[in-house]
Amino acid sequence: GQQLNQSPQSMFIQEGEDVSMNCTSSSIFNTWLWYKQDPGEGPVLLIALYKAGELTSNGRLTAQFGITRKDSFLNISASIPSDVGIYFCAGNKDSNYQLIWGAGTKLIIKP
């Protein structure tokens, strides 16, 4: 069953707006990863987080590993048209290297 709750499911935003999405779980995670997927392509890694409390930026993207180790958020500042796509969070909570995936947040920019 779904072990990661990713929200929102979709977002309609204006170009230039800031975006925020998050993933939560009732379990403790050791790693949080954020990916972006364009239609017909594989997910591309945006940010990887390995320590509780870690705050990491990649250009206009910022992600944090929650201090409780049960959540993570991703922020995008000043959105642009190429930010459109589906953003997935993924985490690892065991030592078996398998990832648990969120259901994705679909980002749509209003014309």
Place this chain on the structure above:
Amino acid sequence: EADIYQTPRYLVIGTGKKITLECSQTMGHDKMYWYQQDPGMELHLIHYSYGVNSTEKGDLSSESTVSRIRTEHFPLTLESARPSHTSQYLCASSGDLGSTTDTQYFGPGTRLTVL
């Protein structure tokens, strides 16, 4: 940038055909994975391998099979394709030898349509 390749990118075939989806990576990663994903939906792990001659089934039951004879190569085979197999298949790899990192890098995917 990750060096992981999948061929073909698109495949349309008839029911009953045998197909093999290719996946190769040049990063020396010991772990490789196959996911199945319907458009816009979450990823489901169908197979994984932690090294040569090691393969396991994932959380989602699949009629496909995999092999890992070489570190860099992880092909997926469907012996007899059916319309229910229509989906996107994504290959990923992670972890330099001896590393504990869980970061997975993905190929571009194969979009399979079975008529």
